[in-house]
Amino acid sequence: MASDSFQGRKPFTEGEVRTIAYLQDQFKAAGLEPGNGNSYLQDVPMIDILSQPDPVMQVQSPKGTLQLKGFDEYVLSTPKTDPVISLDKVPVVFAGYGVVAPEYNWNDYAGLDVKGKIVMVLVNDPGFNNGDTTLFKGKTMTYYGRWTYKFEEAARQGARGCLVIHSTAAASYPFSVLQNGWNTSALRLDNKNESLLDAEGWITMDAAKKLLVAGGQDTSIIAKADIRGFKPAPLNATVSTHIRTKVTYNKSHNVIGKITGTKYPNEYILYTAHWDHLGIGKPDATGDSIYNGALDNASGTAGLLEFARAWKSLKTPPERTIVFLAVTGEEQGLLGSAYYAQHPVYPVATTVTVLNVDEVNNYGKTKDVMLIGNGQSDMDDILKEEAEKRGRYISYDASPEAGHYFRSDHFSFAKAGIPASGQGLGIDVIGKGKDYGRKMQEAFNAQHYHAPSDQYNASWDLSGAIDDLQLMFLIGKRLAYSHTWPGWKQGSEFKAERDKTAAERK
Structure with missing residues (x-):
């Protein structure tokens, strides 16, 4: 998805046409059911x-x-x-x-x-x-x-x-x-x-x-x-x-697949990632004008496909329905996720949680996993417990002033009242320490974030990404074979919206 042939994956372009065709093919190949009636697509009307x-x-x-x-x-x-x-x-x-x-x-x-x-x-x-x-x-x-x-x-x-x-x-x-x-x-x-x-x-x-x-x-x-x-x-x-x-008035598209739950099919766990990036724009010093968005967020969308394959590989299907949602327009202001939250395919009231992937770790295994938006919901506690089971610990946002909780698609769902998890990347790199992890993150933000140089590199160490994705998979699995409802913590600005729909979950 980060190849030049996808042209930076901007909505309304040939890059979108190729991207949503690719994702539909991958969802079908993974064995997912269409997530919006008989279609894998949800139209998202936009203005360019x-x-x-x-x-x-x-x-x-x-x-x-x-x-x-x-x-x-x-x-x-x-x-x-x-x-x-x-x-x-x-x-x-x-x-x-x-x-x-x-x-x-x-x-x-x-x-x-x-x-x-x-x-x-x-x-x-x-x-x-x-x-x-x-x-x-x-x-x-x-x-x-x-x-x-x-x-x-x-x-x-x-x-x-x-x-x-x-x-x-x-x-x-x-x-x-x-x-x-x-x-x-x-x-x-x-x-x-x-x-x-x-x-x-x-x-x-x-x-x-x-x-x-x-x-x-x-x-x-x-x-x-x-x-x-x-x-x-x-x-x-x-x-x-x-x-x-x-x-230009047009429609972009969210791509949706699902695995129907066996016991609680009307209760939903969403895995999300945004497929879009910035398209073709101002050339950099090398003359490259394609904003490939490899880490941001072809990597997260690749993780979404891995979740689909992992869920389909289980011998015992999930009791709750698992939804895989690749959203459009994140780079333009969380537009695809905002549209879904305003026009949900599955009821907001009975959506258990949203697990969102926005960039993966490309610099190796870390002892920690970062919690974004600490103190918001019970998902914080679930993340901590599952991380500790795997010998990892929770760290907290090293730059809370950046407002990361409000800069990714889980925020659209939080505003609708769904407890949404903000899982960030750890920095305590095994064998290299926190300074190394911090420098790797700072270098990406300074040199490659929203620049044509955010390109796939075969030298990336994706072992840490696999650890993080496995953790997110296990959090979903824990909730998929239960009937529990994580909620917002007292004092969260999103709790009141969730409380309005409490009766629908009984």
Whole structure:
């Protein structure tokens, strides 16, 4: 799936056609039943929007006019389908983190009217930068810290646009990752009556400071946003630019197979992985423009196929139904999993759990297995118990500020109330130690994540991947031959949604 012939597996391209044909063939060969009636496919209606922003953004203020350079200092796109989005002298507001979080007694929009304006906000949470562990979850990102939330909240507040201020530490990836999306198409679900911004984008920290100073603010206001009681600051500045669009309405596809349970066929355990990647885009220094996505996430999809073969090899079929779901559009914002969660083939109420694979370990066996989203559900305890049976131990997210729990497909199911497992990659490499494992992960994120160089390499050591996949298989097996229902822990933001459907599981 990471070969050039699959063209980077972007939805709506020949790469998708080849990928879903391949997956259907593999599901059939493994002996899986069609997972959606008589079909292995679930249609996912999407809109492909090619945003073509102007090369500059004009900033006007009493201090004069300055130009910000597109690509170098900001990236911009639109989720709307208008032929042209015109931003003409639109006022700018610095709105701190752009967060409305009643449970944390925090509202960056309190008393602020941003209707028709551009809000500029910081990525991550208030607790990240100032080290105050009493703010939100300290350095552990909540959903309020994700850029997707920033755009959603800005739209709810009536803003025309939102610029997220980038920093590598707070975002957990360099600005170059965002530059890869400049002047390229992006997908969203074809949802009706959805509140959308005219413009969504990122701006470098240096450019944001230029904008603040032009608008009459001192750059120290950025640090003040970390302090409870921060007051947002309208800037005495406006911005002007245009975004032209080319729009395509189409359908992408989730691929679904199943093994029907013998005793509880209407109770479901889902194994998931996303099949998509970024397609063909900006060439790297070597001239390679195919974003093959070998680890992210051809490797996880390969794991999904191995799960299917392993389950079919068992002499005693599972008592609960096992569903194998390869989803589309993860790289565009968890779109395929979000669509499934909103339009489930199998009832959400009687879906036991979701076990998601997003990248596998390519650097050898580890003593540990990483738990992402610690403290959320009973799946944490099951993972710990099964890991210890195999002589392994649980480690915890080394970079909780990156918000990994909200960046992969299990999150779509968690929002729907399904206890979904966030299993990450260990770093305690047998015979090489934690520093080696940490360096391997850091090197991938810095050099290969969302880059054409994420390609299959025959020198990879996949023994650790096999261990991790076996563990995930055994967790599913433990639940497949039982009638127990893992739940959310007290205090989880997802518990209330699950509680609504408790009667349907009795």
